[in-house]
Amino acid sequence: MNPYTDRLTKYAPIVVRIGVSLVFLWFGLSQLSNTAMWVQMIPDWVISLSGLSATTIVHFNGSFEIVFGLALLVGLCTRVTAFFLALHMLHITLTVGYTAVGVRDFGLTLAAFSVFFHGLDTGTFDYWMKKKQNIS
Amino acid sequence: MIMQYNIKKVVIFLVGAGILVLGSTLIVNSYQSDSYGIQSASNVQDIASSTPQGTYTLLQVGTHGSAADCWTTVRGNVYDVTTWIGKHPGGQEAILGMCGKDATAAFEGQHGGESRPEKELAKFKIGILVK
Numbered sequence: 643m644n645p646y647t648d649r650l651t652k653y654a655p656i657v658v659r660i661g662v663s664l665v666f667l668w669f670g671l672s673q674l675s676n677t678a679m680w681v682q683m684i685p686d687w688v689i690s691l692s693g694l695s696a697t698t699i700v701h702f703n704g705s706f707e708i709v710f711g712l713a714l715l716v717g718l719c720t721r722v723t724a725f726f727l728a729l730h731m732l733h734i735t736l737t738v739g740y741t742a743v744g745v746r747d748f749g750l751t752l753a754a755f756s757v758f759f760h761g762l763d764t765g766t767f768d769y770w771m772k773k774k775q776n777i778s
Numbered sequence: 779m780i781m782q783y784n785i786k787k788v789v790i791f792l793v794g795a796g797i798l799v800l801g802s803t804l805i806v807n808s809y810q811s812d813s814y815g816i817q818s819a820s821n822v823q824d825i826a827s828s829t830p831q832g833t834y835t836l837l838q839v840g841t842h843g844s845a846a847d848c849w850t851t852v853r854g855n856v857y858d859v860t861t862w863i864g865k866h867p868g869g870q871e872a873i874l875g876m877c878g879k880d881a882t883a884a885f886e887g888q889h890g891g892e893s894r895p896e897k898e899l900a901k902f903k904i905g906i907l908v909k
Contacts, residue, residue, distance in 0.1 A: 705802040
């Protein structure tokens with residue numbers, strides 16, 4: 643075992659969590675600021691099933707990604723947040739299908755599930771709250 | 779795994795997050811509707827059918843072969859896809875390569891049988907191809 647690389651192990655879950663959350667934050671902000679670009683990507687069945695306009699669906703999706711992306715970034719209810727984002731990403735991947743974008747989204751889905759499986763890491767708000775509770 | 783969590787904490791988080799999501803959706807929705815008047819994607823066919831249609835030869839289509847002015851033809855219809863170049867999910871190159879040319883084979887090879895690309899393409903129709 644290499645003592646130098648062993649030290650890197652503890653940073654792995656933090657890096658994955660922050661990376662995944664930043665991606666969701668970027669796409670969420672993009673959907674709210676440039677809605678017209680994203681409207682075209684909403685599946686027809688979502689529009690007919692929800693009864694909402696494509697614009698509203700994009701705004702809702704963008705808001706969801708920003709709120710949960712922020713929660714994941716700070717590590718608030720890490721596992722629950724990661725679970726919902728992973729499911730969301732899985733749905734997008736299945737909708738996009740086997741394309742260059744879909745393959746990339748598949749990787750992102752697995753990264754989100756990885757955060758869900760791991761749970762809280764040493765950089766999360768959850769961890770510090772738990773540590774504080776244990777001390778007190 | 780999830781059962782170890784404080785259920786009350788999770789419920790409070792989900793309720794709070796839900797309120798935030800719905801609230802921001804309503805705020806952004808009303809702000810953008812007032813500012814931009816964005817059209818719903820559900821009236822795509824109306825957009826395509828109400829747009830004035832012209833007739834063009836392949837030679838005329840060929841004069842619109844740049845990124846700033848990109849026309850293409852698919853199955854005898856002429857499309858102005860200039861605004862679609864930056865939005866194409868598969869990248870700009872796929873569209874740029876078809877500017878000023880007939881894209882029937884490429885389009886059907888990539889999107890044959892898919893209803894969604896057909897609906898997207900219909901929005902950009904500007905006329906039909908004539909000899």
